[in-house]
Amino acid sequence: AQSVTQLDSQVPVFEEAPVELRCNYSSSVSVYLFWYVQYPNQGLQLLLKYLSGSTLVKGINGFEAEFNKSQTSFHLRKPSVHISDTAEYFCAVSFGDDKIIFGKGTRLHILP
């Protein structure tokens, strides 16, 4: 079955520390991968996406993610977080059609 999993529902991180938010997917076909950020009571903003080419994708706000086909992962990283990064982060997958399936989300808590 095709699915996307975010194992961590919450991740607390001290300000200026690095962070990794994990995302794994299950699919028998090629996938397209996305990371979105959602601030409270707002819609989703695209951080980055992997469609093809280089497996290391750089996005906005200093985030990057690496597509690992053998591990079926697309983890999101940032070397130094800021208090403004506090938000909900969603990994999403498209399995070749127009639909995008979202993971359950990871809430990033930045600790002062």
Next chain:
Amino acid sequence: GAVVSQHPSWVICKSGTSVKIECRSLDFQATTMFWYRQFPKQSLMLMATSNEGSKATYEQGVEKDKFLINHASLTLSTLTVTSAHPEDSSFYICSAGQTLSYTFGSGTRLTVV
């Protein structure tokens, strides 16, 4: 960049009434729009795919007679929650764009009392 406007941003209605939510693509034409529902502290659940000029495609388990979708033009899709009940209270989000390049609206918080 592509902008998707969603209106209203929040609405409170009485149980049994209907509520219409609009999703507009402001600077591009969208033949396809998507409607999602998000419960508190949960992920987005795809409700339906809105197709311009034809019937919407609903996901399994979504009541099409309760959640009416109309996509009458290339820039506007509407979601009408009919005979709303408190359990319909949720955050509704639309998205539009080209394949693999979608923009999301800012969402509508619906509270049914």
